[in-house]
Amino acid sequence: MKLFTKGLLLIAVPSLVELTLLGVVFDTQEQTEQAAQRVTNSKQILYQSSAIVEPLLRQAARVRTGMVIGDASMIDRHTAWVDVSDRLSKLETLVADTPEQVERVHKMRRAIEAYRAQTATVSQALHEGRSMKPLAALESGALPEPITALRDDLAAFGEEASRLDTERTGALARRRARQQHALIAAVLGSMLVWAGTAMVFARSIGRRLEVLTDNAERLGNGRPLAARLSGNDEIAALDAVLHQTGARLREAETEQTSLKARLEARAQELAGVNEELRQETQDNEMFIYSVSHDLRSPLVNLQGFSKELQVSCDELDSIVVEARLPEAEHERMAHILDGDVRESLQYLRSAVTRAAAIIEALLRISRAGRLEYQWQRVSVGRVVTRVVDTLESAIGQRAAVVTVRDLPPAWGDPGAIEQIFSNLIGNALNYLDPERRGRIEVGALEPGPVEENGSRAVRMRTYYVRDNGLGIPAAYMSKVFRAFQRLHGNVANGDGVGLAVVRRTVERHGGRVWVESTQGAGSTFFVVLPEQPARW
Template identity: 45%
Template sequence: MRLTTKGLLLIAIPAVFELTLLSGIVKAQADAEDAQRWAQHSQNVLAQVALVLDPVLVNAVRLRGAVASNDTRFSTPPSTWTDADRRIDHLVELVADNPGQVERAGQIRTAVQGYRAWAGQIETLLHAGRRDDVLDRFRELSDYDVLDRVRAQVTAFQVEERRLDVLRTAAAEAARTRQRALIVIAVVGSIVLVVLLVSLFIRGVRGRLALLSDNAARLAGNEPLTPLVGGADEIAELDRTLHETSRRLIEADRMRVGYETDLARRAEQLARTNETLRQQTQENEMFVHSVSHDLRSPLVTLQGFSKELTHACADLRSLVAHSSLAPDARSRIERLINDDIAEALRYLQSAVLRASHIIDALLRLARVGRVEYRHQRVDVQELVQRVIDAMHATVRARRAHLVVGTLPAVWGDPTALEQVFANLIGNALNYLDPARNGHVEVGVRPASPGEPLRTFFVADNGLGIPHVALPRLFHAFQRMHGDIAPGEGIGLALVRRVVERHGGRVWVESAEGVGSTFYLTLPEMAAVVLTGADGDTVNNVSGTAQRPGPSDDDMRVGRE
């Protein structure tokens, strides 16, 4: 039997016993209340009988006074007998459930009517001036006979009602006594029954609970458990659960040891991989620097020889002009020098200059992860204003309207952040749509409570960026609208790496032909630990990156 069933029986048996006694108590309470009500009813009946007699006695007194004073104008008001009849009717209603008392009430009515007829005769004689006859009537004491008859009937009614009142009072007291006895039996019986059932229940459960508690303690102490507790109730199920839990814990511990071994092995592999990546990063940076410097030498050579060729062409042009060549030959040679050779030299110099710019961009991109940042509190409002002042000529040329909201201070490197905002604002100005008035807004989103990063934005109503180009927008050497503004396509790549090294991120929302909004998050509090894009960690107390490097070159503005 399950513990829930045993518990229900433990509750149900005393409950049935108590309900049985409670029904008896309720019945006794009802009997007592009924008897009390009947006792109160008797008091009301006795009071009503007294009220029936009152008008008769009052009339008798007044009638005697009128006879004694020979008041020939005395007359009993009709309301006296109406009131008497009404009181007798009410008395009949009160004793309607007792035929004997109803009959006695009728006899009282008859006696009152007899007295009323006698009193009417006396009043008639008195009005006729027959005082002697009235006195004769009184001498015969007939008035006392009639009045005594009323009193006798009332007294008989009262005696019977008092007898009934005694019986009803005794019944009420007996009902209350029975009620008190049932209450005592219910309380004592319930206590005895509950104690008996609880004792039986505890005696059957205590030992098994002790074994269960011992197994729970053994499980907590990671010790072997005792054999299973017998039975089919919740205690047995819980003990089986403890044994199953113990088995699973042993298995989990065995798996944990395996996982820890595997985790240690993988951690070692990850450390080796990170070290390999670090070395590869350093090798890549060294390779970029080496290749950049190696490429500069042939570029310088090409640029020098192109200048020499330019000077040689000038000398050749002078010699041809003063030569004795035929006009056709001279014209052909001058055309070759001025057109073909000059154009080839211009293409060569443009290619050399373009290659030089690409090498510079590679160097800046390689240095951005190695630069030493000096973190401090940066007033972004003042920083953005400096950037806008420096671009005053561009703003006026583009006829753009700039709106700068209230910008909070952040924690970072002021030079790097100025370059970030210079790139974003410069891009917004360079790629405005000439067909409409340009509008650029720099602002910040409201901060959530407890959020350590603030989200800034630079929005414009420019040309916008095609949706297909958004995924590669922050990659190096990716340019959109390259025919509108000059650049190598590394500005946004540098912005991303600088923002990431400050512990934030950068993203864009754009619609072609509508405009673009660039978002970036920067730390507002100095307690934020910043992590660079290449993994270097910034100590915010000193504000210095742990891996120093050369200073950044000026970032060139250009949308990727």
């Protein structure tokens, strides 16, 4: 049975019982009100019956007086008859539920009508001047026969009314006592019904809710759950869900243990791979350094011998001039010396210079990964100011405007950070658009949230170098930080490793670098550096 149905039953049953008790109370109250009304009617009947005789007696006295003095005006007063008639009508209405009393009222009305007929005869005789001897009985002091009969009927009526009044008064007292008993019974019954309802709720629902709450606490604390509740209500359904959740949690714990073991194994593998990668990177850097270092000596020799060859060529040229060779031989020697030999020497020296530049660039990349940094708080504003002062001549030649905003300090190596901004500002100068006035801006973004880097928490700062130069094509964006990648080679000279060194240096600081650019509108390079040492 669903909780909604149980709740309806827990509400409906006590409510039906209370409605029944209220019905009994209302019934007894209605009966009491009816009994009280009957008692009030009895009192009114006694009052009305006692008030009927007095106006008739006054009328009888006036009839006797009128007969004695012979004045019919004392008899012709209809007010008394109207008053008596009204009282009889009220009395008849009050005793309408008692046939015997109604009959007595009718008899009293007939007696009064008879006496009224006699007084009318007396009044007519007085008006006509006839003798009063036939009506001498009305003139005596004795009551007329209709009035005597009325008094007898009224006495019987009063006795019966008194008896009914006593009976009804007793019935009213009993009804009131019964009403009090019914009210007390209703209150006690209502209390008992609701107490029983509370007990049923506590036993059938409250206890199940306690089991459900206990199972929820067990589930939250990771303890085994109690036995499942029986039934098909919502509490049983919730308990079943708790048991299913517990089973799934156990499965999840088992799976989590397995995943943790696999993760630890993968972490060990990753640590090994990282170590191998570090070793390979170190070997590569050592290889680059060794190769570059070893190649510098042959290149120096090549540069020296090429110069010697150039000098020898000059001497041979002088010897050929002094030897005064024949014209054909002289032209041939001049063609060999000035054409083939000098041109070959020029290509050789250009190749040696290019090789030397490449070797120097490789050494710069190698040094960027091997230098020992002196970690400290660096005033980026001062670093950028030194870079701008160093590039003052190039800035003047380009007629560019360099704006330096407020730059918060960073945590890193002063020389490395200076190299970062030197390369970025230098690149911005080299690739300004000659068709418009160059503008370069160096600033910092608002501080971002603390970033999680493995098990470290680091607060980072983002700096930017923005220019309105030539911009970078979209197809070239992915190659911009690679070594020996040069764009707009006809605009500026360079070896194409500046941005690669920037990326390598920024990554060693635990940051990152990227660029946003629109061809023909300019570029913005963003550099993220730590603001403070990492917190472990």
